[in-house]
Amino acid sequence: MKWPAMGYARAASLPDLWSVLAQHGSAAQIIAGGQTLLATLAFRLSEPGTLVDITRIPELRGISVSSGVLRIGALTRHAELGRDALVARHAPLLTAAVPLIAHPAIRNRGTIGGSLAYADPAAELPACIVALDAVVVTASAAGERRIPARDFFTDLLQTALNPGEIIAAVEIPLAERRSAIQEVARRSGDYAMAGLAAALRIEGGRVVAPRLVYFGVGTGPVLAARASAALEGRALDAASIAAAQAALGEDLDPPQDLHGPPEMKRHLARVLTGRVLNGFLNPSEIAA
Amino acid sequence: MNEITPASIGLSREDLPNSYIGRSVPRPNAPKLVQGRATYTDDVVLPRMVHAAFLRSPHAHARIGAIDTSAALAVPGVIRVFTGADLAKVCDPWVATLDHLKGMKSAPQHPLPLSRATWQGEPVVAVVAESRAAAEDGVAALRVEFEPLPAQTDMETALAPDAVVIHPELGDNLVFTRTAETGDVAGAFASAHKVVEARFVTGRHTGVTLEPRSIIADYNRADGTLTVHHSTQAPHMMQGVFAKHLRMEEGDVRVICKDVGGSFGIKVHVYPDEVAVAAMARILGRPVKFIADRFEAFASDIHARDHRIKARLAVDGQGKVLAFDVDDLTGIGPYSVYPRTSAIEGNQVVNLCGGPYDFKNYRCTTTVVLQNKAPTCQYRAVGHPIATAVTEGLMDLAAEALGMDPIEIRRRNLIADDAYPYTSPPGMRFEGLSHHASLDKLLEMVPVAKIRADQEEARKRGVHRGLGFAAFIELTNPSPFMYGIGGARISAQDGCTVRMDPDGSIVASSGVTEQGQGTEAILAQIVAHGVGVPVSRVKIITGDTQTTPYGGGTWACRGAGIGGEAALQSAIALKQQILEVAGAMLQAAPESLDISMGNVTDKATGAERMTLHELGRIVYFRGDTLPKDLQRELVQTRHFITKEYPFAFTNGIQASWVEVDPMTGMVKLLEHWCVEDCGRVVNPMLVDEQVRGGIVQGIGGALYENCVYDSEGNLLTTTLADYLVPMSAEMPEMHVGHVETPTRESLLGAKGAGEAGTAGAPGAIMNAINDALRPLNARVHEQPFTPERILRALGAIA
Numbered sequence A: 001m002k003w004p005a006m007g008y009a010r011a012a013s014l015p016d017l018w019s020v021l022a023q024h025g026s027a028a029q030i031i032a033g034g035q036t037l038l039a040t041l042a043f044r045l046s047e048p049g050t051l052v053d054i055t056r057i058p059e060l061r062g063i064s065v066s067s068g069v070l071r072i073g074a075l076t077r078h079a080e081l082g083r084d085a086l087v088a089r090h091a092p093l094l095t096a097a098v099p100l101i102a103h104p105a106i107r108n109r110g111t112i113g114g115s116l117a118y119a120d121p122a123a124e125l126p127a128c129i130v131a132l133d134a135v136v137v138t139a140s141a142a143g144e145r146r147i148p149a150r151d152f153f154t155d156l157l158q159t160a161l162n163p164g165e166i167i168a169a170v171e172i173p174l175a176e177r178r179s180a181i182q183e184v185a186r187r188s189g190d191y192a193m194a195g196l197a198a199a200l201r202i203e204g205g206r207v208v209a210p211r212l213v214y215f216g217v218g219t220g221p222v223l224a225a226r227a228s229a230a231l232e233g234r235a236l237d238a239a240s241i242a243a244a245q246a247a248l249g250e251d252l253d254p255p256q257d258l259h260g261p262p263e264m265k266r267h268l269a270r271v272l273t274g275r276v277l278n279g280f281l282n283p284s285e286i287a288a
Numbered sequence B: 001m002n003e004i005t006p007a008s009i010g011l012s013r014e015d016l017p018n019s020y021i022g023r024s025v026p027r028p029n030a031p032k033l034v035q036g037r038a039t040y041t042d043d044v045v046l047p048r049m050v051h052a053a054f055l056r057s058p059h060a061h062a063r064i065g066a067i068d069t070s071a072a073l074a075v076p077g078v079i080r081v082f083t084g085a086d087l088a089k090v091c092d093p094w095v096a097t098l099d100h101l102k103g104m105k106s107a108p109q110h111p112l113p114l115s116r117a118t119w120q121g122e123p124v125v126a127v128v129a130e131s132r133a134a135a136e137d138g139v140a141a142l143r144v145e146f147e148p149l150p151a152q153t154d155m156e157t158a159l160a161p162d163a164v165v166i167h168p169e170l171g172d173n174l175v176f177t178r179t180a181e182t183g184d185v186a187g188a189f190a191s192a193h194k195v196v197e198a199r200f201v202t203g204r205h206t207g208v209t210l211e212p213r214s215i216i217a218d219y220n221r222a223d224g225t226l227t228v229h230h231s232t233q234a235p236h237m238m239q240g241v242f243a244k245h246l247r248m249e250e251g252d253v254r255v256i257c258k259d260v261g262g263s264f265g266i267k268v269h270v271y272p273d274e275v276a277v278a279a280m281a282r283i284l285g286r287p288v289k290f291i292a293d294r295f296e297a298f299a300s301d302i303h304a305r306d307h308r309i310k311a312r313l314a315v316d317g318q319g320k321v322l323a324f325d326v327d328d329l330t331g332i333g334p335y336s337v338y339p340r341t342s343a344i345e346g347n348q349v350v351n352l353c354g355g356p357y358d359f360k361n362y363r364c365t366t367t368v369v370l371q372n373k374a375p376t377c378q379y380r381a382v383g384h385p386i387a388t389a390v391t392e393g394l395m396d397l398a399a400e401a402l403g404m405d406p407i408e409i410r411r412r413n414l415i416a417d418d419a420y421p422y423t424s425p426p427g428m429r430f431e432g433l434s435h436h437a438s439l440d441k442l443l444e445m446v447p448v449a450k451i452r453a454d455q456e457e458a459r460k461r462g463v464h465r466g467l468g469f470a471a472f473i474e475l476t477n478p479s480p481f482m483y484g485i486g487g488a489r490i491s492a493q494d495g496c497t498v499r500m501d502p503d504g505s506i507v508a509s510s511g512v513t514e515q516g517q518g519t520e521a522i523l524a525q526i527v528a529h530g531v532g533v534p535v536s537r538v539k540i541i542t543g544d545t546q547t548t549p550y551g552g553g554t555w556a557c558r559g560a561g562i563g564g565e566a567a568l569q570s571a572i573a574l575k576q577q578i579l580e581v582a583g584a585m586l587q588a589a590p591e592s593l594d595i596s597m598g599n600v601t602d603k604a605t606g607a608e609r610m611t612l613h614e615l616g617r618i619v620y621f622r623g624d625t626l627p628k629d630l631q632r633e634l635v636q637t638r639h640f641i642t643k644e645y646p647f648a649f650t651n652g653i654q655a656s657w658v659e660v661d662p663m664t665g666m667v668k669l670l671e672h673w674c675v676e677d678c679g680r681v682v683n684p685m686l687v688d689e690q691v692r693g694g695i696v697q698g699i700g701g702a703l704y705e706n707c708v709y710d711s712e713g714n715l716l717t718t719t720l721a722d723y724l725v726p727m728s729a730e731m732p733e734m735h736v737g738h739v740e741t742p743t744r745e746s747l748l749g750a751k752g753a754g755e756a757g758t759a760g761a762p763g764a765i766m767n768a769i770n771d772a773l774r775p776l777n778a779r780v781h782e783q784p785f786t787p788e789r790i791l792r793a794l795g796a797i798a
C-alpha cells in the first residue's frame, strides 16, 4: 500500500519542536528512526497530517555519565548504543541487547526513544530499562518529567507520555550489578517469542534486588514480582532458581499468538529463567 | 575438432576451444540485476497510463450487495470504478479443468465476482486512478455491502453432509479424486513383517517473489491490439488467455515480459485481478498498471501444499518394501486455478509416492476439495516435497521398526541403476536414474561415522542432534502429457531462432523465459558452443510473443532441457549454414571447415581461414560477389519437444544434520548435502545455486513458512513479520554433488534442475529432527516443524 498524503516538518531544537507541535496539534506525529512508524503508515493504520522529524534536535542526542547516572539521549540509534564504550561499561545489558534487535539496517536507523515510545511488548529495550531500574526523562512545552521505567509502560503499546510530550533521554543509575538478556526468536532479528532481561546484585553470597523482566509474554515488559521475590536474599543455586521458576507462573499472563498458546510462552519463560540465572553461577558464562 | 556429439560436449576447453556447455560461465545478465539496471514491469512507464487498485473481500465468504461508488469517484485523481458486472461485458469467465483428469469439476470464475466473494482477499471492485495512491484512496472510499455467509474452511469437513457447498451448481465441494492401485496391497499388508503408519501434514505456502505480481495492459483502439507488459513465466500462454477471454484474435495480443524478479511457479497462473486489468484497458483504451503489494501477494498469489496425508508402509523381514498405501487430502480454495488447474498437485502426490523405490504393490488416493481460502496451484516442485516427506518419513519409521540403519534400508530398496527403462507402480516411466550412484556419492560427502560419533557424545551432554536422509525423484521436461492432452493451450514444445548479424555477432530468441534463474545465461552458453563463437558475442531475447518462437516458457523444469535443446539444434543448423557460405567464399568443402571462437578455421589443422566478421561483411554488403544460387540466410529456427517419454525424471538424495533444543523446540540446521542427477549439467555454478536455492525453499516449508487462517477464514499471516521466510543467518552450509545421466532424447542431454532442492529438503530435515528426538520418544510429521509442534511432541506443553 502507499502512504497517505501527509506533510513533513523538521524541528531544529526543542523550542522549535514545541511551536511545530502547537501549530499542528493532534495531526502531528513525531518521527525518529522511522523503523516502526513508516511501516505502520504503509499499512495505513494511522494517517497523521504532518510528520515532525526530531532527528536533528541536538538536545536529544548523546551518551554521558554524570551525577551517578548514565544518560542516553532519545535519538541514540541502536547501532550506536551497541558500540558505545560508556554503555558497555555501565549498562552492558544494553550492549548485549542490541544484537538481538532486528537487523543491521534497522539498527542503523531505529532509536532508543522510538523503541521505548512505541512500547512493543516483545521489544528488548523496554525490558532492559525496567530491569536496570532506569528513569525515562520526558520533555514537553510544560517542562521535564522523570518517570521510573517500571511506571512508564502502561498497557499494550501505551506509555505514560502525554500528548505533546516526548522522550528526551533515559537515565540508568550507576551500580555494580550482574545482568543478562536471552530470548527465543524464530529467526535472528525477529521479535522474541519470549525473552528475559535480568539484573541483580550478589552481596555476601545472597541475591539482592533481583529484577527479572520478561518480554514478548504480555502487554509490555513484565517485571516478575513473585519470581524476583523468590530469589531475594537467597543464595543463587538450583533450589532458588527452581523457586523462581515455580513462582513465575503467577507473574505471567501471556497472550496467544501465531507462535503458540500462552502455555508455550510460560514454558519458554521458565526455560529462560533457568538459563539466565544459571549463567550467573558460572562467571565464564556471564562474559558470553 | 569442434564436432558436437554427446561425447564431445563434455570435453575440456583444451580439447574443444568453444566448449561452454558444462562450464561455470558467469551470467551475462547478472551485472544488470545487481546494478539496478533491469527492467521490471513496474519500471515500464507508458504515456496516458493509469493505475489500478482493488477492494478485496474482507470476508471468506459473502454475498456482494449494493456497491456505492459515488464517494470513490469523488476522490481526486480517480477516473473510474469497475465492478464484476462491468467487466463481464467484455470478458468471458473461465473454468479450470483438464479433460484427462477424469471427473474434475470447477466453477466459472470472472475477473471480478458477480454476486459472491469466496475467499478473503478476492478482488471485488477495481478503482482506476492517476496514481496508485489515488486509486487506494478511491478504494478506501468505496461502500460495498457484504452479507457474510458461513465459510467452509476446513478441508476435512468439506465433503461432510452439512458442509457449506461453495458453488451450489457443482453439487458438492469435490473437485477431483484419483486412485492409483497396482498389485495386491491388502495381501502385502496382511503378510508384512512390519507395518508402519503416520499422518503427515504439509503447510500452506506461497511463493513470496521479491518482485510482486505486476502487469500493464495497453489496448490500442487505433489498431485493435492489446499489448501486455507482464511479470510472467509463460508469455505465450497468457497471450492465448487474454485473447480468448477478451474475445480477441491471439495474433492481436502481444505479451512482453522483460526482467522478472522471481516466480517459483507463482507467475504461471491466471489471476482474476490481472485479467481485470486487461479488461479495464480494453474498455478504457488506456494503459492500466497494477503492481500487487505484499498484503495483496499474501492474500491473492496462489498458495500451495496444503495437504493432510495418512500413509502406511509394509516391509518384510529383510527390510524390503512390500507396499505403500497413501491417502492424500488437499484443500485448494474456492476455484481450481486456470488453466493448469489445482488438481495437479494432488495428482503428483499419486504419481510420486514411493518413487525412488523398487516395489510392486501400491495404492494412493488423492482427494481435492474446495474451501474458502486463497486458491492453491502449482508452486516450485509441485507435489514433490509432499510425496518425498511421506515416502521418506515412512522409510525411516520402517527402519526404526526393523532396527535397521536408515541408509541400509534405502540401499536395499532403491531401484537398481541397471534396471532402466523402468515403470513405477503408479505408471511413471523412467528412462535412466542413478539412485545407487547418487547414494554412494552422498556417502563420500557426508562423514556419517564421524557424525554418528558426535551424536553419541553430544547426547551424553544433553545435546540432541540428528541426521536425516531423503531420496527423491523429480519430474522434468514435461511433454504434452502434462497439460496439452487435457485441452490446455500450454506448449510443451519450445523454439529458438539463431541468427548471425554482419559483425559476426549472434542473436538468439527463445520461447523459454528468464525469471532471474539464469535461463538466458545457459542459452548463451549453448548457442556460443553450438555456433562456435565466444559467449560474449551472443545476445539472447526472451519474453516477447511477437519476437520469439512460440513456446511454453518457464515451468516444471524445462528451460535447459527443452529450450536448451532447441537452442543447440538451431545453433548447429546456423553453423552448417555459415560453413556453406564460407565454403563458397574460400573455395573449400564445407565439411573441411569449422568455426571456433568466432573464426572460420580449417578443420584438419585448426588454421584460421576467415573471421565471421569478414564473412558477415560479404554476405550482407557484397552479396553480389557470391554465387547466385548460394543459400545465404544466416538464420535458423528449430523447435524441440520430447517424444519418447512423457517426462524426463531426475533423481537425487539429500542429507540434513540438525540440532534440536528440546527445551525451546528450536531447530538449528548444522549442515546439508544434496546429490542430484539432472543429466547434462550446462552450467555447474547455476545448477549448484539452483539446488541451494531450492533447498532453502524446502527449508522454508520444513521450518518456517505457513499461511495461517483462523476458523472464519481470515488470513493471519499477511506480512513478512508473520509469514516467516528462511533467512541467510539460519541457513546451514550446503554441499552439492552431481551424478550425470544425460537423457538420450536430446543431443544436449539436460533434464531439469530447478526443483530438486525443494523436493528433498523437507523430508531430510523431518527425518533429521526425528533422529534427534528419538531418545526422547518424540516424533513430528506436521510441517512446518515449529517450536510449538516440537514442544508438544515432547510433552513439554499440552
Ligand SMILES: Cc1cc2nc3c(=O)[nH]c(=O)nc-3n(C[C@H](O)[C@H](O)[C@H](O)COP(=O)(O)OP(=O)(O)OC[C@H]3O[C@@H](n4cnc5c(N)ncnc54)[C@H](O)[C@@H]3O)c2cc1C
Residues within 6 Å of the ligand: A029, A030, A031, A032, A033, A034, A035, A036, A037, A038, A039, A074, A075, A100, A101, A102, A103, A106, A109, A110, A111, A112, A113, A114, A115, A117, A118, A122, A123, A124, A125, A165, A166, A167, A168, A189, A190, A191, A192
Ligand atoms: C523488520 C523489523 C524488525 C524489528 N525487530 C525488532 C526487534 O527484534 N526488537 C525491537 O525492539 N525492535 C524491533 N524493530 C523496531 C525497531 O527497533 C524500531 O527502530 C523501534 O521500534 C522504533 O524506533 P524508531 O526510532 O525507528 O521510531 P519511529 O518509527 O520513528 O517511531 C515509532 C513511534 O515512536 C514515536 N517516537 C519516536 N521517537 C520518539 C520520542 N523521542 N519521544 C516520543 N515518541 C517518539 C513515534 O511518534 C512513533 O509513534 C524492528 C523493526 C523492523 C522494521
